[in-house]
Amino acid sequence: MTTHPSSLAAFLRSRRERLKPEQVGLASHGRRRTPGLRRAELATLAGLSVEYLERLEQGRDTNPSGAVLTALADALRLSRDEKQHLALLAMRQHSATLLPAPPRVGDDPRPGMRDLLDRLDPTPACLLGPVYDVVAWNAAWETAATPLGVLDTDPPNLVRYHFLHPLAHRTFDDASWASTADEAVGWLRAAEPDWGSDGAFRALIEDVQAVPEFAARWATHVVASRQPASKRIWHPGVGHLNLRLEVLFAGEANHWLQLWLPSDDEAATALGSLLHTRPSPAPHARLAPTTRGVEA
Numbered sequence: 228m229t230t231h232p233s234s235l236a237a238f239l240r241s242r243r244e245r246l247k248p249e250q251v252g253l254a255s256h257g258r259r260r261t262p263g264l265r266r267a268e269l270a271t272l273a274g275l276s277v278e279y280l281e282r283l284e285q286g287r288d289t290n291p292s293g294a295v296l297t298a299l300a301d302a303l304r305l306s307r308d309e310k311q312h313l314a315l316l317a318m319r320q321h322s323a324t325l326l327p328a329p330p331r332v333g334d335d336p337r338p339g340m341r342d343l344l345d346r347l348d349p350t351p352a353c354l355l356g357p358v359y360d361v362v363a364w365n366a367a368w369e370t371a372a373t374p375l376g377v378l379d380t381d382p383p384n385l386v387r388y389h390f391l392h393p394l395a396h397r398t399f400d401d402a403s404w405a406s407t408a409d410e411a412v413g414w415l416r417a418a419e420p421d422w423g424s425d426g427a428f429r430a431l432i433e434d435v436q437a438v439p440e441f442a443a444r445w446a447t448h449v450v451a452s453r454q455p456a457s458k459r460i461w462h463p464g465v466g467h468l469n470l471r472l473e474v475l476f477a478g479e480a481n482h483w484l485q486l487w488l489p490s491d492d493e494a495a496t497a498l499g500s501l502l503h504t505r506p507s508p509a510p511h512a513r514l515a516p517t518t519r520g521v522e523a
Contacts, residue, residue, distance in 0.1 A: 241448035322439025
């Protein structure tokens with residue numbers, strides 16, 4: 228699976244356009260036709276010629292050296308996640324054969340994951356894939372997530388839920404919805420070098436691209452890694468819950484566990500009350516139907 232040559236070029240342009248001259252110690256003179264740094268300014272900061280930077284940003288040079296990438300990363304003030312993304316884009320573009328092929332989006336999780344989810348009960352926990360399909364979950368997570376509408380689609384998908392399901396704006400207040408949207412889009416951009424050619428990945432992007440809130444974020448090329456996060460949600464069964472969404476990688480690059488943990492005593496009491504009223508746990512964690520992406 229390869230990354231389109233324009234991916235590196237688009238990422239470089241997006242990082243230049245978001246960087247203000249004042250952030251790198253430059254004075255801003257006159258009106259600018261485009262936001263961010265001028266190409267000549269970035270070239271000076273990175274010690275490159277304007278002509279060479281232009282070739283990189285237009286996708287006409289696809290083999291920048293490590294020294295060039297390092298100079299650009301420093302000049303663009305890239306974060307750790309962004310530096311990793313830049314390096315992966317460059318590798319996928321020029322040396323893809325050196326990187327192991329990622330598993331398909333629709334590959335099944337290993338059987339032990341289902342047993343682990345059962346053993347985590349009564350902590351709500353689910354197993355996610357690279358396009359944020361919920362591929363397996365335990366009984367506690369099903370009890371907590373069903374009233375939110377997360378399980379209304381088959382298979383459930385957290386990105387589709389967030390951007391397409393009307394209940395998502397009830398679950399999150401405006402600020403939390405926006406921050407979670409930023410994270411979700413950043414996750415997908417970070418996954419794109421590995422899974423951008425996978426049919427399931429492309430289908431997801433096509434589904435949510437029509438939503439302006441997604442399209443605007445997607446165009447910025449912001450990337451983010453999967454990190455634990457604190458969320459305040461509204462649950463119809465118990466009201467507001469302050470939760471910590473813990474992240475545990477499952478050993479394979481395309482599956483990871485998400486656990487819902489209470490952030491305070493009030494949330495712990497409310498969550499305990501909610502889960503206490505649920506039916507007895509099923510003998511095995513639920514496994515969502517497999518949906519395999521179409522080969523590129």
